[in-house]
Amino acid sequence: MTVRHFRVDGIVQGVGFRPFVYRTAARLGLDGWVANVNGHVEGEIAGPSGAVDAFATRLRDDAPPLALVRGVRLTESTHQSPYAPGFQVRNSPPDASGTGPREIPPDAAICAACLRDLRDPDDRRYRYPFVNCTDCGPRATIIEDLPYDRVRTAMRRFPMCGDCAAEYADPGDRRFHAEPVACPACGPTLAWDGLRGEEALHAAVKTVADGGIVALKGLGGYQLVCDARDPRAVAELRRRKHRPAKPFAVMVEDLPAAARLARVGATARAALTSPERPVVLLARRRWHGTRPLAEEVHPGLTRVGLFLPTTGLHHLLLDELDRPLVVTSGNLGDEPIVVDDTTARRDLAEVADGFLTHDRPIRARYDDSVVEFAGRTRITVRRARGLAPAPLPLAVREPVAGVGAHLKHTFTLAADGRAHLGPHTGDLSGLENFEAFRASYDHLRHLTGIGPQVLAHDLHPGYLSTQWATRQPVPRTAVQHHHAHVAACAAEHGVRGPFTGVAYDGLGLGDDGTLWGGEILVATLSGYRRVGRFAHAPLPGGDAAVRHPSRTALGQLFGAETLGVPHPYPWLTRDFTGRLDAAEVSTVRVMLARGVNCPRASSAGRLFDTVAALLGLADQVSYEGEAAALLEAAASDEHAVPLAHHVVRADGLWVYDTTPTLTDLLQRQRGGEPVPRLAAAFHLTLAAVTAELVARAVADGAPRTVCLGGGCFVNRRLLTEVRRRLHAQGLRVLVGEQVPVGDGGISYGQAAVAAARLAGER
Structure with missing residues (x-):
């Protein structure tokens, strides 16, 4: 033996x-x-x-x-x-919670077998919203400690009944040692203002059917639910939630329902039906006659975020209502998603017409994950429920942490060859979000057992994440924002040697003290040098310009860096300035002339804002990236020709002079060229500029592996054309797939840089 x-x-x-x-x-x-x-x-x-x-x-x-x-x-x-x-x-031994690598399973959507139980009148879990087994159900959101046993989860307050205990102990049962196992006799119960069980569910169904808004306690936090077909309900949700335009996610019953609303390819089908159940951004179908979704769901956009039910409760709601539902984060504005029952009734009281809740606590906050596809390539927009905190590979030995940046905030804990990307927090701008970050960090650090030897943070001293890092009794390393973007892409794909990085986003502090955002770098994981950039242009009003693309456009037109081409003639800009408030235009001109509160930025994201404003698509925005999303949505595929563009050598860098592009745009607009064609032309122009900048860098000796990073590459049109042109040059082109390509991936890139520096790599 x-x-x-x-x-x-x-x-x-x-x-x-x-x-x-x-x-x-x-x-x-x-x-x-x-x-x-x-x-x-x-x-x-x-x-x-x-x-x-x-x-x-x-x-x-x-x-x-x-x-x-x-x-x-x-x-x-x-x-x-x-x-x-x-x-x-065997049960876990008493000393089983020592040190060492520990991996936390993410939540998994209800499986087919449990869905059959839910709908089988002869099953004892018929219509029980919390049905689960070893193949599905809550995990990360209920775990209090490891090893993963029921006594260390939020389910410890629900003693198993005899039937559940028998299943739990039966090796032949699929609920054998399923820690969240429960049934109507012993598990969590739905509640609605004194009603319980089926009565509570029916009250919520009636509220939504009557055009109301329900606050629903989901897996990783509260969700706000309303009829996605009802313009008044969706508009009222926007008003109450203080979310004027940012698109809402829509939950549909199954794949056929999704296919009626959007074009669903094979890769999207696989994602929609996966245990992770992310929101998938899809091109919506052209609708004729009665609209299957209210325009207010995604105003001005041609893509819609769809996902399938994640829990038995979601299935029951859709079965009863038989319509697509808006299912969005239970929060106000940019605050963190609510997880606590008391807080929900306080903060969401003015938003929801009723609360469909239950008595199982949520131990960790996880919003919905969001992905999209560029061809067969998956682009992760938000890594959260279903995906986080499942570890990602990372070449790291000693434990390190990346504490993230400011927008779309995440953190990363890494050790022993793997990195745990923490849950999406949102924009780290207020006390609530900051406290949510601290609580999530402490919880995940406890579960993983990772005590970082080095904290990596952004260069920007004003970020709350940077300020928090500087107060910790741990050695620190500062990582430039755009280096972190491209390092995240390189590290995900296992690139160890030098690479060429293309980082396009809104704003990040550069090592020269100016704001960057359109950067070409030659980099390793431990360091970089800048070899190309976009031309500088002032941002009148500083941070205020981010919410006012028209101001950004004025800065580009009248104050952009002079690189040999004069600014557009006044007669070309008159149509644009003439539709703006005259006092604002005058104020901005004075600010530009005096250099008052006009920080200069080499930003691709702000150039998107400028073009959207010039084309009349967005003078003001209510969320970061709105102008760029509207510009992408406006673009047509027909007969577009790139705008004029010019790359020059300045101060040892290859620089894209944006002035010829904007001048050509204004001339063609004045000549009657339609907005859809001009929007498409701009995307083609940026792709052509990128190809030229990279080609110039490669000719100077830059590596032929190109890593793309930054929120601009969430734009599928830009990403597809950039990759096509770089591939045509024979270059290897990589983009983040599991790690968010935008600021949600910054912390992973920071951790990769910290690990490389700690290991003494160059």
Whole structure:
């Protein structure tokens, strides 16, 4: 007989791995035991050597669908006495919460088997909203500590009834050691103003059907729900939530329902039906006659964010209402999503017409994940519920952390070759968001056991994340914003040597003290040098210009860096300035002349704002990136020709002079060229400029591997054309896929830079 101790690392807790080990051992006729220990699974196995070898192979190759096996190790066992026949699933030992790598399983959407239970009148979980098994249900949002056992989750307050306990203990049942297992007799219960169970559900259904707004307690926080077809309901939600224009996500029943609203390709279908259930941004169909969605869901845009139900409760709502639903974050404005019942009733009282809640606590805040596709490439816009905090590979040995930037904030904890990207917090601008970041950081640090030796932060001293990092008793390293963007892309794809980075976004502090945002870098993970940029232009009013694209446009037209081409003639700008407030135009001219509160920026994002304003698409915006989204939506594919563009050498850098582009835009606009064609022409122009900047850098010796980063590459039109042109030059082109391409990926890039510097890489 062969006796071996085994250990399995990876995402192997909360995913049905111990039951899988039990069944595998039973089929092979092996004896022994298995348990959750710290963040891994281990045990002992005894039997014929061939069966033991087969056991190890099956652990690697046949793991449950939610598991991610990173390593299987078999070692000599110290067990001396013969094993009793049979195999046991043991409880975690008392000392099982020590140090070492620990991986937290993310939440998983309801599986097909549990959905059948939900809809089967003969099943004891018929219409039970909290149905789950080892293949689905809450994980990260209920875990209080590891190892992952019921007593260390929010489910510890719900003692199992006899039937659930029998399933939990039965190796042949798919709920064998499913920690959130529950039923109507012993589990969480729906509530609505004194009503419980089915009555509570019916009250919520009636409220939505009557045009009202419901605050629903979801997996990772409260959600606000209304009828997506009802213009008045959606408009009222916008008014109450203080969200004038930012698009809402829409939940639909199934793939056919999604296909009626948008064009759903194979990659999108796979994402929509995956256990992660992200919101997927899709091109909406052209609608004739009755609109299947209110225009207020995504005003001015041609793409819509769709997702399928994640829980039994969502399915029950859709079954009853039989219509698409707006399902958006339960918060006000840019505040963090609400997770606490008391806070929800206080903060959302003026938003919701009623609260559909329950008595299972939420232990960690996770908003919905958002993805899109450029061809077959997945672009992660927001990594949250279903995706986070599942670890991503990262070449890191000693523990480090990246504390993120300011917008779309996340943090990253990394050690032992993996990085845990924390939940999306939102814009780190107020006390509520800052406290949400601190709470999430402390919770994930506790669960992972990662105590960073180095904290990486942004260069900007005004960011709350930077200020927090400087107060910690840990060595720190500052990472330039755009270096972090391209380092995130490189690290995700395992690029170790030098690479060329293209970083296009709104604003980030450069190492020269100016604001950057249209940058070409030659970089490694540990450092970089700037080789190209966009021309500088002033931002009248500083941060206020971000919300006023018309001001940004005035700065570009009248104050852009002079690189040999004069600013547009006054007669060309008259149509634009003539439709603006004359006093504002005069004030901006004075500010530009005197250089008062006009920081200069080399920003691709602000150039998008400028063009959107010049074309009359957005003089003011209510959310970051709105002008760029409207510009992309306006663009047509027909007969577009790039605008004039010019790349010059200045101060040792290749510089894109934006003035010829804007002058040509104004001339063609004055000549009657339609807005859709001009919007498309601008996208083609930026792609052509990027290709030229990179070609000039490569000719000077820059690497032929190109890493794209920054929020501008959420723009599918720009990304697709940039990649096409760079591929045509024979370059290797990479873009973030699992790591958010925008500021949500900054912390991962910071952690990658910190790890490289700690390891002494150059």
